[in-house]
Amino acid sequence: MASTDAHHRAAVLGSPIAHSLSPVLHRTAYAELGLDDWSYDRFEVDEQALPGFIEGLDGSWAGLSLTMPLKRAIIPLLDGITDTAASVEAVNTVVFGEDGRRTGDNTDIPGMIAALRERGVDKVESAAILGAGATASSALAALSGLCAGPVTAYVRSAARADEMRGWGERLGVDIRIADWAEADRALTAPLVIATTPAGAADALAGAVPVSPGTLFDVLYEPWPTVLAARWSAAGGAVVGGLDLLVHQAVLQVERMTDIRTAPLAAMRAAGEGALGVPRAV
Structure with a gap:
């Protein structure tokens, strides 16, 4: 176990970073696991400052969480990356x-996979992705093991379309591209993953079908989103951004501390408390 004096510090880096819930989640895990000599902080670090920050770390550091815009900028500064990280270059x-x-x-x-499986989604025949940014590539990677058929990505530009085609080919996913103007058609898919910024998918709420499947909306604030609220009201299953945030944080804690099982329920409760809003939709 890595809870020695030599390895007891961790933090989340990014810009902007003040909104990050990672300290709440990780500190809760440390408290539950009795890791009294561990600390977890947040640091405002952009791409220019990242190399200097990394070189300034001493032997007390066990791990780092990276958020935007650092998920690709960190790679040249590392000794190696896992196959999972390499699959999306993030x-x-x-x-x-x-x-x-x-x-x-x-x-x-x-x-993402754990959050979906927690809600009973182990396999789907097809899926749709709203958006084509960095999170969309992670969604494609998750779907490579969950979706038996095609994945349709709804995008706004030809450049984004090309990027998604490239990711689909690299990840072995049968990817189809559609224009954002037709995004209301996405909502009939058994699984819809919304990776768009806050407010971008609000206008689609009126197109939610009578019997929707599962919506995975990666936002966690504001919550519920307009789309998630309408989806739930129609009887569809909803997986939220906090579910993703907690599940990925659980895995981070386990990797950094070398403890097999992090306290999922306590971490989720801490995240809900920090956001101060009911999570059910």
């Missing part, structure tokens, strides 16, 4: 070995 977790080796990982992808 690292959200760095684990420091006893020898100082820096290994990058991606817990967003298995976190």
Whole structure:
């Protein structure tokens, strides 16, 4: 177990970072696990400042969480990355070995899978993705093991369309591209993953079908989103951004501390408390 004096610090880096719930989740895990000599902080770090920050870390550091815009910028500064991180060229977790080796990982992808499986979604025949940013590539990677048939991505530009085609080919996913103007058609898919910024999918709420499938909306604030609220009202299953955040944080805690099982329920409750709003929709 890595709870020694040499490895007891961790933090989340990004810009902006003040809104991050990661400290709440990780500190809750440490308290539940009795890791009294562990601390977890947040640091405002952009791409320019990242190399200097990394080089300034001493042997007390066990790991880092990375958020935007650092998930790709961190890769050249590492000694290696896992196959999962390499599959989408994005690292959200760095684990420091006893020898100082820096290994990058991606817990967003298995976190998505765990969040869906928690709601009973183990396999779907087809799926739709709203958006084509970095989170959409992680969604595609998650769907590579969950979706038996095609995945349709609804995008706004030709450049984004090309990117999603590339990711689909790389990940072995049967990807179809559709224009954002037709995004209301996405909502009939058995699984819809919304990866768009706050407010971008609100106008689709009026197109929610009578018997919707499962919606995975990666936002956690504001919550519920307009789309998630309408989806739930129609009787569909909803997986939220807090579910993803908690599941990926559980995996980060386990990797950084070398403890097999992190306290999922306590971490979720802490996240709900920090947001101060009911999570059910």
